[in-house]
């Protein structure tokens with residue numbers, strides 16, 4: 001009897017194991033087939049399609065910096081676009097002005113933002129950054145937004161901005177060699193948090209919690225938490241797991257997504273709590289949420305998207321402009337001289353007067369534009385996806401689901417539009433200079449698509465005018481109130497890029513006093 005029970009149990013168990021093996025075998029076959037389809041068959045079909053239409057294909061396994069250099073080198077050779085293959089994904093980069101012009105007319109009907117990267121681990125931010133189009137429905141919202149991002153709002157915040165820059169730069173010790181990207185990140189975050197959420201931000205927000213990869217939770221300042229989140233999101237973007245198991249990464253079931261979700265939730269909690277206690281009635285959040293077209297949640301999401309968009313771009317622009325200016329002693333000294341008389345204006349800010357003064361310094365405007373040209377913070381736009389597969393660009397039919405991006409740098413380096421494109425020459429933006437026109441003067445004025453640091457079309461940057469104003473006050477203040485020099489080894493280098501995702505660090509010494 002006992003032997004019988006044991007046999008039955010044994011048979012049942014064996015049965016389960018055999019069944020289980022059958023299922024796991026079937027499951028492995030299915031996963032294998034999916035991986036083959038996803039990583040070999042689709043790329044092969046895409047490559048074949050574009051090769052047929054003579055599109056250049058290049059692998060892109062090098063680091064981003066190498067890619068930048070190679071893009072620069074090959075700009076003359078690649079006619080309209082290139083199909084890039086990276087470890088886990090591929091996309092078509094629009095390189096010629098003609099292709100960019102044709103593309104932007106087809107957004108969002110034929111090309112819309114891609115959900116390819118779950119880069120922020122937070123649905124609210126993805127909603128704001130990736131999948132929302134400025135369509136007709138959002139017109140009333142655009143009205144409120146343009147009010148918040150326009151000049152009068154900026155003027156009302158100018159004294160605050162100047163004092164935040166001054167305070168942060170004053171924490172740098174005399175002649176200390178600093179990683180300036182970190183400083184400009186802090187400055188940008190402080191400015192944006194105060195503008196977006198309330199002028200009492202710093203008073204009321206002290207610390208946050210950051211979870212490390214090993215699970216250790218560190219108490220740190222809010223302005224340290226945020227750059228770490230950006231760094232983690234950047235690393236996450238190229239994580240192979242994200243592409244192989246999208247359902248797991250999208251549901252934050254695996255690290256680093258799970259950990260990032262924890263940190264971003266902490267960041268959002270702090271911001272939400274702050275919106276409830278802030279007494280500033282003139283913050284962007286309050287203006288938007290008090291308007292009837294925005295719910296509180298929508299206003300919050302919009303402000304968070306601005307925080308991310310600016311933190312990812314402005315610090316890079318600041319570093320790149322300061323670097324380029326300091327490489328040319330002549331431009332540096334001239335600019336300092338033009339701005340010298342403004343030093344006191346940054347301490348006791350009469351906003352309208354200061355803005356007028358900054359705007360009247362033409363060289364400052366040209367330097368900022370040339371900095372954004374030679375080293376755009378975003379060397380390429382975000383990714384778009386071909387929706388229907390019926391669109392053509394430069395007579396090449398674009399296959400459905402192809403990922404497409406605008407190669408901003410390629411337009412900025414186009415030799416038909418810019419003479420000696422890799423030379424820093426602010427005079428290109430001076431309408432009275434001979435360098436204002438195309439290299440071949442007979443060809444006349446440059447194309448509107450030759451200078452596109454904020455990208456083009458319906459999904460271009462919303463913060464363009466705010467950014468230019470912020471850069472003016474930042475660069476103007478550093479040059480009027482301080483001096484700076486590059487670290488010796490960086491001075492000798494021919495060209496360094498500080499665009500997003502470049503791993504270069506700008507090392508600066510800030511000189512306080514007359515230099």
Ligand code: HEM
Nearest residue numbers: 306309310313317378381382454455459460461462463467
């Ligand atoms: C120098 C600074 C900046 C540069 C170079 C820059 C550049 C860009 C670029 C290239 C895009 C992508 C457009 C595309 O993919 O086609 C973009 C999008 C965006 N930017 Fe900026 N940006 C800057 C600063 C800012 C600031 C300060 C804000 C907010 C106040 C902002 C808000 C946005 C938003 C909301 C989008 C998404 C627009 C959409 O999806 O419709 N940007 N930016």
